[in-house]
Amino acid sequence: MQIGDNVELVNPGDSVNSSESLESIHIGKKKKVDSVPLLLVVLGMHIAFFAIWWGGTITRGQMAGLGVQRYEAVAYALIFLGSYLAFFSGHGGKIWRQSRYRRWLGLYSGLVVLMVLRSFTSGASLLALFRETMPFLLVAVVFIGQNKAYWRTLNNTFLIHTAVGVVYSILVLVTVSLGETTAPLTRGLIWTQTDVMLAKNLLYAVPFLVVSYPAQARLGRTISVLGLLLVVVLGVLSQTRAVILWAVLALLLGGYIGFRVKSFMKTYGKVLLRLAVVLGIIVLLFGGGSLERLGVSASWESLLSRFTGSQGVIHHTLGDARIYEAKLVVSTMSWDDWLLGRGVSARWSSSNMYSGETRSMVHIGYLHLIFVGGVGLVLLFAFFPLGVAWRLLLTSRDVGTLAAASIVVLYSVSLLYAGAPQAGLWFVLIFLCAGKMAVGTAKPHKGSRNLTRPPLSRRDSER
Numbered sequence: 001m002q003i004g005d006n007v008e009l010v011n012p013g014d015s016v017n018s019s020e021s022l023e024s025i026h027i028g029k030k031k032k033v034d035s036v037p038l039l040l041v042v043l044g045m046h047i048a049f050f051a052i053w054w055g056g057t058i059t060r061g062q063m064a065g066l067g068v069q070r071y072e073a074v075a076y077a078l079i080f081l082g083s084y085l086a087f088f089s090g091h092g093g094k095i096w097r098q099s100r101y102r103r104w105l106g107l108y109s110g111l112v113v114l115m116v117l118r119s120f121t122s123g124a125s126l127l128a129l130f131r132e133t134m135p136f137l138l139v140a141v142v143f144i145g146q147n148k149a150y151w152r153t154l155n156n157t158f159l160i161h162t163a164v165g166v167v168y169s170i171l172v173l174v175t176v177s178l179g180e181t182t183a184p185l186t187r188g189l190i191w192t193q194t195d196v197m198l199a200k201n202l203l204y205a206v207p208f209l210v211v212s213y214p215a216q217a218r219l220g221r222t223i224s225v226l227g228l229l230l231v232v233v234l235g236v237l238s239q240t241r242a243v244i245l246w247a248v249l250a251l252l253l254g255g256y257i258g259f260r261v262k263s264f265m266k267t268y269g270k271v272l273l274r275l276a277v278v279l280g281i282i283v284l285l286f287g288g289g290s291l292e293r294l295g296v297s298a299s300w301e302s303l304l305s306r307f308t309g310s311q312g313v314i315h316h317t318l319g320d321a322r323i324y325e326a327k328l329v330v331s332t333m334s335w336d337d338w339l340l341g342r343g344v345s346a347r348w349s350s351s352n353m354y355s356g357e358t359r360s361m362v363h364i365g366y367l368h369l370i371f372v373g374g375v376g377l378v379l380l381f382a383f384f385p386l387g388v389a390w391r392l393l394l395t396s397r398d399v400g401t402l403a404a405a406s407i408v409v410l411y412s413v414s415l416l417y418a419g420a421p422q423a424g425l426w427f428v429l430i431f432l433c434a435g436k437m438a439v440g441t442a443k444p445h446k447g448s449r450n451l452t453r454p455p456l457s458r459r460d461s462e463r
Contacts, residue, residue, distance in 0.1 A: 037089060038150045040082030041141065042157050048075035048425055049161050052201055053168075069131070076134055079428065083140035086147065093146045095438045104384050105139075111380070112136050112344075115373050119343030132344040132360070138427050145435025151400065154432060155212075158205035159220055161425070162227045165202030169230040172199045200234050200243055203227050204426045207250035207410055208433070211257055212403035242417055249413060253406040261399055322363045322417070328353055329362050329371060341374035365415030385434035386412045392440055401440040404433035 051071040087096070095101045116133055124132075144150055209216065209224035216224060228247060235243030328350040333342075348371070349358045362368035369377045389408035396402055411430050 037082040037086035037144060038147075038153055040078045040085065041144050042153060044075045044078030044082065045157055045161075045425060045428065047071055047078065048428075049164075049202070051075060052425070053198070073130075076138075080137060080140055083143050087140070087143040090143070090147065093143060093439075095142060095146050095435065098438070098441075101384070101438055104380065107376075108139065108380055111373055111376055115341060115343045115377075117343070118340065119345035122343060122345070124343070124345035128345050135424075135427055136344065138431050139434075141428055141431045142435035142438060145404075145432035146439045148400075148436075148439070151436070155216075155220070158208055158429070159223055162203060162205050162209060162223050165199060165204075165206075166223065166226050166230060168202055169199040169234060173230075173233065197238060200231065200238070200240070201424075203231050203234075204424070205429060206231050207246065208403060208407055208429060210250045211254045211406040212399060213254055214258060214261055215399040215403070242414070245417075246410070246414065249410055250406075253410065256393075257399065257402045257406065260397055260402060325353060326362065326364050326367050329367060333371070337374070338370065339374050339376075341370065341372045341377065344372055346372045363417065365417075369415075381412075385430075385437055388434075388437050388441060392437055396440060398440065400436060404436040404440075407433040408437065 048071075054071070087093070096105075112133070115136070116129060119129055119132070144154075206224065206227035209220060210228055213221055213224055228251065231243060231247045235241075235247065329348050332348050332350070345360070347358050347360055348362075349356055362371050366378055369381065385408045389405040389412070392401055392405040393409065396405070407430060
């Protein structure tokens with residue numbers, strides 16, 4: 001069964017097998033779906049994806065940032081509009097009908113308004129306020145994510161973006177491997193080796209495709225395997241530990257989902273085989289010295305030393321530059337900064353780091369949330385979506401719900417080393433998954449019948 005197929009009947013407590021749909025179990029008559037909100041959101045995602053590519057490939061010194069930002073502004077305006085239309089057309093949906101989420105949305109909205117006001121009174125420009133408030137407004141896409149009828153199209157959007165990212169990443173690897181001999185082929189597409197970083201950004205949806213692997217069709221599974229392999233190779237080439245941890249954690253969470261739905265050997269066993277086959281094909285195409293020409297050997301040794309040496313990941317993250325940065329930021333904060341934050345346009349600087357330059361981001365993400373929104377912002381995040389995600393990981397057996405929870409957990413781990421929330425398709429994906437999770441916790445209305453199994457008659461119960 002592929003994504004988008006409906007499941008007609010399931011008994012409570014039955015496990016969901018590897019062919020389960022990403023859509024939630026649905027019984028009863030289909031309701032008419034308003035496709036306009038989905039169309040706006042998907043169009044906005046495509047424009048944002050184009051802006052990522054264009055902003056990363058044009059000449060760095062002539063980036064003309066406002067040109068790229070113009071497209072981004074249009075993209076996220078469409079996403080906001082589609083999300084709010086989804087809210088009004090569905091009267092808030094299941095999320096709005098749950099009092100705990102209504103209270104959460106009220107507290108969160110009030111806090112964001114306060115963050116904007118604190119930055120405005122501190123002299124931030126309107127353009128900076130718009131740009132830096134954008135990530136916090138993306139919470140609105142939970143109203144798109146809560147609609148199970150939208151997920152087939154959303155999943156197809158992730159597949160299209162990942163397929164484009166796979167093709168672009170292969171072009172990057174070919175260019176790095178063969179050098180100037182490919183210049184006529186890739187001129188205008190590949191500019192410098194820094195496009196390795198761009199290729200990773202284009203593969204933003206790979207973790208979702210990996211953790212939802214049991215529910216993907218054959219094409220989706222193939223794209224997810226290729227994407228995961230390329231993410232690892234690009235992470236090694238760029239010596240980025242965060243990307244390697246990101247990929248490994250996604251694979252572990254996907255394996256956990258496989259065990260939960262009792263499909264691990266049937267699905268994830270094939271993943272390792274396909275990864276080995278693809279790697280073998282790369283070696284055969286480019287010869288025995290391909291890994292050396294790609295620079296993987298040297299990059300791998302350097303990356304490994306960053307994990308295990310004096311600058312190992314644990315030492316570096318918890319005891320070196322980022323902890324030092326965190327101490328400098330904390331030393332600039334007053335009690336009201338801890339309580340209310342400095343606002344969406346918060347800035348800090350120190351003569352002891354970055355040559356005294358003013359910075360807007362703290363690399364330890366949880367401290368950054370406190371820095372801009374106070375302790376209240378972290379507590380709200382701890383309740384939803386993080387707290388809900390952990391609970392669903394332990395209790396749910398629906399592939400779609402488990403995949404959504406896994407993405408939120410993956411993001412919560414990345415906040416230990418990744419830094420500030422930024423407007424982008426990765427952040428859109430997180431809140432789409434948060435919407436699906438919230439629906440997964442919805443309780444049936446009073447007086448509704450349990451349609452998964454017909455009630456027993458008195459005569460049947462006495463047998």
